[in-house]
Amino acid sequence: MLLPCVRRVPARRLRRALPLACSCSAQGPSPRGYSRGAGGKGLILGIYSSEKDEGAAQFTSAGDAFDRLVSGKLRELLSLCGPPLKKGKTRIFHGLHQDFPSVVVVGLGKKNAGVNDQENWNEGKENIRAAVAVGCRQIQDLEIPCVEVDPCGDAQAAAEGAVLGLHEYNELKQKKKPVVTPQLHGSAESEAWQKGVTYAEGQNLARYLMEAPANYITPIKFAEHIEQKLRSFSNVKVHIRPESWIATQEMGAFLSVAKGSAEPPIFLESHYLGGANTNDSPLVFVGKGVTFDSGGISLKPSSGMDAMRADMGGAATVCSAIVTAAALNLPLNIIGLAPLCENMPSGKANKPGDVVRAKNGKTIQVDNTDAEGRLLLADALCYAHNFKPRAIVNAATLTGAMDVALGSAATGVFTNSSWLWTHLYEASVLTGDRVWRMPLFEHYTKQVTDCPLADLSNIGKYSRAGGACTAAAFLKEFVTASHWAHLDIAGVMSNKDEVPYLRKGMAGRPTRTLVEFAARLSQDSHNTK
Ligand code: BES
Ligand code: ZN
Numbered sequence: 001m002l003l004p005c006v007r008r009v010p011a012r013r014l015r016r017a018l019p020l021a022c023s024c025s026a027q028g029p030s031p032r033g034y035s036r037g038a039g040g041k042g043l044i045l046g047i048y049s050s051e052k053d054e055g056a057a058q059f060t061s062a063g064d065a066f067d068r069l070v071s072g073k074l075r076e077l078l079s080l081c082g083p084p085l086k087k088g089k090t091r092i093f094h095g096l097h098q099d100f101p102s103v104v105v106v107g108l109g110k111k112n113a114g115v116n117d118q119e120n121w122n123e124g125k126e127n128i129r130a131a132v133a134v135g136c137r138q139i140q141d142l143e144i145p146c147v148e149v150d151p152c153g154d155a156q157a158a159a160e161g162a163v164l165g166l167h168e169y170n171e172l173k174q175k176k177k178p179v180v181t182p183q184l185h186g187s188a189e190s191e192a193w194q195k196g197v198t199y200a201e202g203q204n205l206a207r208y209l210m211e212a213p214a215n216y217i218t219p220i221k222f223a224e225h226i227e228q229k230l231r232s233f234s235n236v237k238v239h240i241r242p243e244s245w246i247a248t249q250e251m252g253a254f255l256s257v258a259k260g261s262a263e264p265p266i267f268l269e270s271h272y273l274g275g276a277n278t279n280d281s282p283l284v285f286v287g288k289g290v291t292f293d294s295g296g297i298s299l300k301p302s303s304g305m306d307a308m309r310a311d312m313g314g315a316a317t318v319c320s321a322i323v324t325a326a327a328l329n330l331p332l333n334i335i336g337l338a339p340l341c342e343n344m345p346s347g348k349a350n351k352p353g354d355v356v357r358a359k360n361g362k363t364i365q366v367d368n369t370d371a372e373g374r375l376l377l378a379d380a381l382c383y384a385h386n387f388k389p390r391a392i393v394n395a396a397t398l399t400g401a402m403d404v405a406l407g408s409a410a411t412g413v414f415t416n417s418s419w420l421w422t423h424l425y426e427a428s429v430l431t432g433d434r435v436w437r438m439p440l441f442e443h444y445t446k447q448v449t450d451c452p453l454a455d456l457s458n459i460g461k462y463s464r465a466g467g468a469c470t471a472a473a474f475l476k477e478f479v480t481a482s483h484w485a486h487l488d489i490a491g492v493m494s495n496k497d498e499v500p501y502l503r504k505g506m507a508g509r510p511t512r513t514l515v516e517f518a519a520r521l522s523q524d525s526h527n528t529k
């Protein structure tokens with residue numbers, strides 16, 4: 001039983017060499033002779049590109065060990081299949097070893113790829129994530145329920161590639177993709193592997209919440225989902241605040257958006273107390289939680305409006321980061337605040353020109369009801385100051401202009417603190433989920449404070465120009481803390497094919513960067529009292 005290699009190696013030569021099957025990258029039909037899902041495991045092994053094109057490729061240590069186990073047959077087959085494997089490309093071999101009916105060799109690129117200063121990320125880690133993800137998906141296509149993964153010298157990155165790469169929102173389909181469980185191949189680096197699984201599961205939780213339809217993830221359902229995820233931790237307390245509580249807090253800006261919908265709003269407040277002292281100054285995360293943004297009376301165009309089910313991506317990523325921080329038992333206190341509501345047109349909805357009053361007393365003219373995220377965040381940011389935070393970090397799918405500026409390459413960060421910026425930036429180099437610093441100039445503040453009827457307008461007076469920057473300048477009017485960062489995640493909300501280890505769909509970015517950032521802050525004693 002033999003499948004010819006897709007590369008131009010004469011079948012006769014292959015057959016003579018080894019009685020084995022090999023098929024290259026393409027996700028073709030199931031190999032004849034190896035029944036789908038017939039027990040046994042898949043195995044992913046990494047291989048580096050040679051420095052010079054013509055040189056021999058180099059296995060990882062796990063690849064080398066496996067090759068020795070099969071008496072050098074893997075290396076021999078690979079060389080018969082054609083030139084060395086390029087980065088992100090794969091080859092599958094069937095029947096090499098009885099414990100592993102299918103072995104996928106994945107190209108990792110250059111061996112010593114580290115931080116790339118032009119790209120602002122660790123290229124070695126990104127290569128591992130991408131290669132492992134594509135390998136795991138091939139195993140999934142073969143319907144093999146379990147796959148062992150070569151740590152490729154960085155078990156955390158390998159685990160992230162596997163768990164992120166296999167994730168898909170299947171919930172509402174009758175026909176689901178087969179479940180594949182990834183495991184670490186070998187026993188070294190199991191702690192790093194587990195850490196990678198936890199980071200990736202955190203991002204997958206955000207992806208799940210963002211992808212789910214708005215009639216499934218309403219404000220209350222969102223809150224209950226997060227509460228359920230946090231239930232098992234004894235050092236976590238969750239408060240699901242109803243509309244009456246929001247009213248007593250005088251959150252007039254948030255309420256003005258919420259009242260346009262039949263779905264009641266929720267203010268979700270999660271306290272994770274992992275710090276040495278429960279009264280250590282917390283990191284406060286705030287996330288925009290618009291479970292559906294129709295635009296309100298300033299209605300959005302209908303084409304593509306369904307994507308606005310993910311307009312709670314800020315709330316999803318910060319809450320998922322807290323679930324992950326709790327799972328990792330990070331030694332710091334974190335409070336998560338998520339104002340959750342829908343933005344809908346109705347007889348009770350905000351009308352262009354209406355004036356509302358935020359928690360800090362500032363009045364806001366609602367010139368465009370589609371600029372609703374900043375209204376929710378204004379009140380949540382005011383409330384965040386009650387906790388005397390060491391830092392406030394908010395995340396929001398705030399402006400289409402952010403997507404225009406950076407696309408999906410990086411989250412835009414607007415911050416008044418270089419200390420905070422450095423931690424966010426360094427975290428993102430490791431995770432590969434990048435950030436890029438944006439301006440908070442007075443120039444933009446003037447464009448939101450020059451307003452006919454109120455202290456502030458909810459849009460810049462030059463309409464679309466610098467839209468992400470005027471939105472950030474608006475938020476700044478509700479912040480007095482000296483360490484605050486606003487993350488505009490509109491551009492990274494969804495993935496087409498830009499991030500190779502994420503399937504098409506809502507991306508859950510930048511959850512891993514938020515977790516890594518919190519982990520770094522927990523190691524920095526600055527500002528804890
Ligand atoms: N949720 C949107 C922003 C958005 C757009 C997120 C595309 C993700 C993808 C936000 O509420 C919005 O509609 N903003 C307006 C602001 C404008 C009216 C000043 C926008 O960006 O068009
Ligand atoms: Zn909007």
Ligand code: ZN
Pocket residue numbers: 290293311370372373397398
């Ligand atoms: Zn919105």
